[in-house]
Amino acid sequence: MENIYKPFKSKILKVVDQTYDTKVFRLEVKNFKYMPGQFVELSIPGVGEAPISITSSPHEEGYIDLCVRRVGNVTNALHRMKAGDHVWIRGPYGVGFPFETIKGKDIVYVAGGIGMAPLRSSLNYVLHNKKDFGKITLLYGARTPADLLYKDEFDRWANECNFLVTVDSEKLPDGRSSGWKGNIGVVTTLFAKLNYSIKDSIGIVCGPPAMYKFVIQEFRKAGMPDSSIYLSLERHMKCGVGKCQHCQINNRYVCIDGPVFNYADIKNLPESI
Amino acid sequence: MTLMGKIIKKENLKRLFDDVSREFKVIAPVKKGEDYVLSEVESFSDVVLDYPTTILPPKKFLLPYKEPIFAFDAEGFKDLIPDEKIAFFGLHLCDANAIGRLDLVFWNDPYYRARRDRMLIIGISCKPTETCFCKSMKANSLTNACDLFLLAKDDKYIGFSMTEKGRKIVSQLYFEPETVNVEEVKIEYEEKLSLNLYKVERKILEDYNNPVWDETAKKCLACTNCTVVCPLCYCFDVVDETFIFPGEGLRFRCWDSCLLLSFARVAGGHNFRRDLKARYRNVYTHKFKTYIDEFGVPSCVGCGRCIIFCPANIDMREVLFKLGGV
Numbered sequence: 001m002e003n004i005y006k007p008f009k010s011k012i013l014k015v016v017d018q019t020y021d022t023k024v025f026r027l028e029v030k031n032f033k034y035m036p037g038q039f040v041e042l043s044i045p046g047v048g049e050a051p052i053s054i055t056s057s058p059h060e061e062g063y064i065d066l067c068v069r070r071v072g073n074v075t076n077a078l079h080r081m082k083a084g085d086h087v088w089i090r091g092p093y094g095v096g097f098p099f100e101t102i103k104g105k106d107i108v109y110v111a112g113g114i115g116m117a118p119l120r121s122s123l124n125y126v127l128h129n130k131k132d133f134g135k136i137t138l139l140y141g142a143r144t145p146a147d148l149l150y151k152d153e154f155d156r157w158a159n160e161c162n163f164l165v166t167v168d169s170e171k172l173p174d175g176r177s178s179g180w181k182g183n184i185g186v187v188t189t190l191f192a193k194l195n196y197s198i199k200d201s202i203g204i205v206c207g208p209p210a211m212y213k214f215v216i217q218e219f220r221k222a223g224m225p226d227s228s229i230y231l232s233l234e235r236h237m238k239c240g241v242g243k244c245q246h247c248q249i250n251n252r253y254v255c256i257d258g259p260v261f262n263y264a265d266i267k268n269l270p271e272s273i
Numbered sequence: 274m275t276l277m278g279k280i281i282k283k284e285n286l287k288r289l290f291d292d293v294s295r296e297f298k299v300i301a302p303v304k305k306g307e308d309y310v311l312s313e314v315e316s317f318s319d320v321v322l323d324y325p326t327t328i329l330p331p332k333k334f335l336l337p338y339k340e341p342i343f344a345f346d347a348e349g350f351k352d353l354i355p356d357e358k359i360a361f362f363g364l365h366l367c368d369a370n371a372i373g374r375l376d377l378v379f380w381n382d383p384y385y386r387a388r389r390d391r392m393l394i395i396g397i398s399c400k401p402t403e404t405c406f407c408k409s410m411k412a413n414s415l416t417n418a419c420d421l422f423l424l425a426k427d428d429k430y431i432g433f434s435m436t437e438k439g440r441k442i443v444s445q446l447y448f449e450p451e452t453v454n455v456e457e458v459k460i461e462y463e464e465k466l467s468l469n470l471y472k473v474e475r476k477i478l479e480d481y482n483n484p485v486w487d488e489t490a491k492k493c494l495a496c497t498n499c500t501v502v503c504p505l506c507y508c509f510d511v512v513d514e515t516f517i518f519p520g521e522g523l524r525f526r527c528w529d530s531c532l533l534l535s536f537a538r539v540a541g542g543h544n545f546r547r548d549l550k551a552r553y554r555n556v557y558t559h560k561f562k563t564y565i566d567e568f569g570v571p572s573c574v575g576c577g578r579c580i581i582f583c584p585a586n587i588d589m590r591e592v593l594f595k596l597g598g599v
Contacts, residue, residue: 001387002383003352004382004383005342005511006343006350006352007350009349045346045349045513046345046513046514046520046522047513048513069541071540071541075540088349208541208543234539234543236538236539236540238509238510238511239509243378243509244508244509244511244529245507245509245529245531245559246508246510246529248555248559248563249545250558250562251558251562251563269478270478270481271545271546271551
């Protein structure tokens with residue numbers, strides 16, 4: 001009988017520093033099929049296992065990228081590892097972004113903080129298949145300029161879609177001024193800067209727990225129906241296979257039914273956002 | 274459906290026990306202080322077949338509280354699939370039904386399944402106590418989680434075989450040759466509170482802010498006694514422990530409880546169920562909504578352990594009654 005909890009060995013091909021607390025780890029995989037929005041369980045023997053979303057796009061083959069902020073035991077241990085080291089992974093798990101149902105549509109991505117990690121997978125996949133989609137918008141907010149991820153992709157995103165970025169504060173985490181000249185304010189302030197209707201667009205959201213309801217308000221104000229909104233939710237999926245109960249939200253499992261949910265399906269589900 | 278039973282005299286139960294213990298590690302009810310527990314037994318004289326609910330349910334043998342699932346070293350993870358052969362000798366129908374309901378969740382779990390495939394379950398009839406509510410939870414009738422069920426009848430037992438393993442046993446000579454036919458095997462009694470499961474299931478999310486959650490959560494100590502003694506609370510955590518050399522050790526699966534503050538916490542510190550009220554309600558939404566949605570039955574068999582062992586005297590039946598009425 002197949003052991004559903006058994007991870008396989010994967011070599012770290014590359015580690016790229018993103019910010020003072022976030023790195024991207026490129027892991028070698030073979031015949032690994034996944035969709036944007038799905039996650040893996042990453043093991044470091046002796047430290048433990050943690051669910052991490054995939055940040056690379058399925059059109060990139062032979063590896064997956066995991067964008068990891070240093071916040072817990074596993075992620076701290078991972079941050080001490082380097083190219084050539086090994087980790088163990090299993091997955092992919094969960095339901096990702098609905099690529100087929102959103103084909104042909106305009107898409108508005110709203111990312112907050114580390115929520116950029118799973119959204120980037122979908123964004124780059126959609127941009128790679130740009131002919132199948134309408135207008136693509138990316139609204140991205142981070143705490144400070146030092147917290148912005150994927151700065152090396154900003155130029156490409158600005159070329160290929162309507163990309164707006166903001167920071168909550170222009171001050172760096174140590175209190176110094178960053179000299180940031182761009183937008184300042186929470187991510188929802190970017191909606192006012194859109195000079196076109198997003199009523200018929202698909203909204204895709206991932207960010208810190210407090211962000212969702214404010215972004216949904218903006219989408220609703222713009223006339224977008226709830227069924228056009230997709231949320232990627234965060235929970236601590238310990239098993240990834242619907243058993244351990246850690247990611248249960250009443251009668252849904254984030255690891256099986258999500259992490260990507262259609263907002264119309266969960267808007268009456270207590271404790272979901 | 275007519276069930277065909279075969280009689281076994283009380284004095285022959287020892288022969289049955291000895292036969293079983295030759296092949297299996299036998300787990301049976303025994304007396305421990307003032308209480309009863311399910312424990313490994315070697316001699317039939319230690320077994321108490323006329324017993325009230327045990328402290329811990331059979332899950333302690335199916336999903337041990339801290340079970341090594343992998344040994345790891347630099348080479349990777351090695352499965353630690355158990356190969357023990359366990360026989361339960363004398364489970365009440367609530368506990369046997371609980372195993373049947375655990376099967377629904379863990380049938381594709383290699384550790385649970387390995388034990389289950391090698392397992393023999395012999396059920397026995399019981400005398401319901403005042404904390405029992407198996408009828409309301411539809412767990413008072415014979416289940417094919419039992420390989421064999423022994424129904425007490427005067428000074429004899431009628432043995433009903435539910436599986437091939439059970440049929441082999443009743444073909445032994447210590448069962449009488451003639452058969453007894455019955456329509457069904459069911460524990461019938463008057464419940465202290467009769468509950469409407471359908472209504473509870475429907476109302477639990479609809480009536481999310483019912484005052485019963487505030488009232489009860491105020492009494493609850495979040496001690497997790499109820500989830501520990503529950504035959505169907507199976508939440509788990511996974512932890513690694515290393516030996517002297519870092520990178521070598523064991524990965525364990527351990528019992529967890531959704532009543533604990535840390536249960537729904539995510540990296541970075543946000544907690545989706547910080548309030549005890551939300552955590553307390555979660556026990557019920559899982560048992561009487563999520564699980565029913567998934568499997569058609571509640572993840573509760575009405576064994577009453579949560580009532581017996583609650584230090585705050587919370588009675589789950591009363592909570593359900595306030596929620597769903599009769």
